[in-house]
Amino acid sequence: MAPSIIHYLALIPCTWLGWRILKRVTTKDPFARISGPPSSFVGNLLDLFHPDSWDFNIHLAKKYGRVSRITALMNAPSLFVYDPKALHHIIVKDQHVFEEPEDFIRANSKIFGPGLLSTLGDHHRKQRKLLNPVFSIAHMKEMTPTFYEVVHKLRKSVTQQVSQGKEEIDMLEWMTRTALELVGQSGFGYSFDTLDPDGEQHQFGLSLKNLFRSISKPGILLARLFIFPYVVNLGSPRFQRAFVDALPWKALHIVRDMVDVMHNTSLEIFEATKRSLDKVDGGSEKRDGKDIMSILLKANMAASEEDKLPEAELLAQVSTLTFAAMDTTSNALARILDILTHHQDVQDKVRQEVTNAHLERGGDLDYDTLTALPWLDAICRETLRFYPPVPILSRQARKDIILPLSEPIQTIDGKEVSEILVPAGTGVFVSILSCNRDPKIWGPDADEWKPERWLSPLPDSVAEARVPGVYSHLMTFIGGGRACIGFKFSQLEMKVVLSVLLQVFKFEPTGKKVIWQTNGIIQPTTEDAEITPSGEQKLQLPLRVTLVNAKL
Template sequence: MFRRPRGGEVKRPQSPPMCSSIWSKSSREFSYPLRGQVGPKNSSFIYGNVKEIEDDPLVTRKWRDEIGPTFLFKGVFNTRQLYTADPIAIDHMLKADSIYQKGITKHDILFRLGGPGLLGVEGEDHKRQRRVMNPAFGTAQIRGLTGIFVDKSVELRDIWVNMIRGHTAPQHIDVYSWLSKMTLDVIAQSGFGTPFKTLNPKARPNPVYQALERLFRAPNGGRESLFHRIVQSFPILLYLPVPARKHIEDTRRQLFVAGSKLLADSKAAINAAGGPKSASGGRDLFSLLLRANMSPDIPDHHRMSEAEVIAQIPTFFIAGHATTSAAIAFALHALSMNKPGLPYLESVIRETLRLYAPVSHVPRLAIADDVLPLRTPCVDRNGKVHTSLPVPRGQRVRIAISDLNTDTSLWGPDAGEFRPERWEKIPEALHQIPGVWGNMLTFLAGPHNCIGFRFSLAEQKVLLFVLIRAFEFDGAVPSDDIGRRSTPLQVPFVHSARQKGSQLPLLVRAYEG
């Protein structure tokens, strides 16, 4: 009953803002369709389970084995995220890319590094850029770059030969550092027709290499990755003078300075060679992309803007350099403990990319309500079995690449072991895994599969072939002292020397077989 105050006006009581907020939160909690799903214990209100994952990327495999391939975990500030290593669920999401998008904003690390490039756009923009870029990454074009892969592999081999020459004992070499230099030289030469000469110790240090090294090899790389996840929720932190922000800004500046110059030089070279339709001119990936984009045959609304073209350059450097160097480093680490011969080369590469996927997971954001089909049913807190899950709009999902690649229900009980011979006859169950290559998820699938997977595979095959013929590798530290961390790429480090950042020390000697 309301009492009419003097003056004749009825004043209804107002609910305090706090009560309204509590009611709103309770209402959302009650209506949240996944609230009954189980997951690992929340270890921190601020970091959720994310800090555990950044410190040890393999912890999600433990949760997968204990809970199942699909569960809820806590993101920063107690946000609920859906994790899945279920092949049917993942196949559905990768095909339904109009619903499950990357959800990248201008505050995300990929967008801040690359801008509106292929990794940072969605929908029609992604299709338009991909349409222009696809011809540059075809089989014939990649085959034409093999000579560069061979030359740089031989250059690295000769450097290591000189390092071990005159020594009777195997020499301690941080192979990850050298591989990082080599793969950057490869992407600079084959991607842009520009010699970086990073492998040459007498050459002036390359600023792009230095910036990428600070980003991917910093001792606190995992913490910086965590910082950037928090920034997604609180962009104001970008204005704080913290090292994580400075590393990103330095890297972005160096990449875009180099990118602007490369764009100007490539345009001038194309015009000097007779224009985009001329058969002469550079055969590097960027020149091919630029000629396709400048072609009079392409409609104006299909062209990339100058900003979009420049944005592909950081994408080339990051995706074409850091992922391959990490993959080869882990391959040599695996070979230091398991010594198959050259006939196993193809199987060694497949097994390395399965067991040590450079990108452990990819995030997705549901922009509409959906129902997610499951291969393995979920059992909620009340014992109810779910063969599918309702996914509400706004739900963040983590597609677990590495954990699907090591699922024992698909690969067998030895899924966590390095066994190249498994590729002689693969299990029938692997055909359920979506993927653009090799019955694994490493290069993703669907419209957003890795456009450069042929480039990466060709480079890895050449490099491993050259190195395995020349050297034998043994561990320089106990095998369990070698770990991996997300920066956000999976890179190797030594537990007992974490302060040195990313590295992979091996004992290297000349092959005497």
């Protein structure tokens, strides 16, 4: 029996591969006249999504411009785009055509459940409608004291480490632990971490942090593309789990264990929130009903029948929102700290600004005061412009469509075109990084990290480009119906953390070479990082940390 199953499974990718090769050979390339990099049988995807692909993304933009032809597996023609008008159609006007790729939705559904990252169209809009109020500025203002309460614990623990003579500190670990605790407290009224200096990272946070690079390993990726579509609905969940358990595949089992941790923790949080709302919760969690999940459950109970979400979708939002709020923001914070070690003059200016603001206030800052600090705001905006945590995203055309361009491009035969026919099924790769660094938008200094650009009026070209991003003329948080719902949450988190830490600590390089890997999300490690049990370099950002005032 076993050999027949194995043969059957092997037949699936072989048949699919043969069909794709036949289709590729007999189908005319719709982008044959558009310039782009050379590719192999596996296309440019390994170059585009390799952990060291940052330079390749920059190279594509500089050499081929705002639109170029790249290829997916078996040289399937695709587009690499950062033209603002094209992005407006992809992200906003025609977003119902340019949807998330099928593999993205399929994988997220299995990992997170039917949450925001796993739904499309009206289903996705229905979920956002219920979630939008808890990410309003009014709610951010209410959560600000909770943010400070958590970050003060961080400051106390790092101070303890420095006072004990520990100069080299892994700030990525602290940013990850803090980000998880912030989303736990303000999102779910739940504590993941005491932020004790001798404590360990919660398994939920570790699973989320390592998830994307684990599911992007070559073997897992090929299985996602060639096998998973045909077996995703095969048998019951119990049968599927038994089959995964039986496969002698360590990489798959690592992903399985991560998903188990995420599901079990999410279920614990969800059930505790329900008990709290029923006023029969005997647990120790601090719950005042102002956390995101409590508000979401109350809103769902009050919603009309057509707007209500089933429990499975509410549960899925726990891991979905935690992942979205924790990983990108913690890495962005780590990037800012790393940059400030190389720009001590800017670090000093921000430190002086936040210190003066806290002295004038006589304590923690309120939301309006915090968000209005010009240098603090400038380093956040400029880092998110220059180093977006997610440099590229994928879309897939669901039907044939014309994609207009803001300016003509020259084809390889010397002609100019102002629009491109994109056939159904085509993959489109939106370069957030390239749009954010486009010199036609940001000027000749677009390739410089220059926070002072935000302290004076931006060039007219920035507004005139009409970049469809939801934040500061940038694509960092995307735009349209799939814009990052928690970008205000992320901004508040970054500013509270930085305003507290920079008052007390000075950050400097350790001399170790920091490597920023593209693992779906940009994450730091070092050349000499230890190898984890899964065979990867440990994610880390060691910085030299000292007290600004030795008497503290």
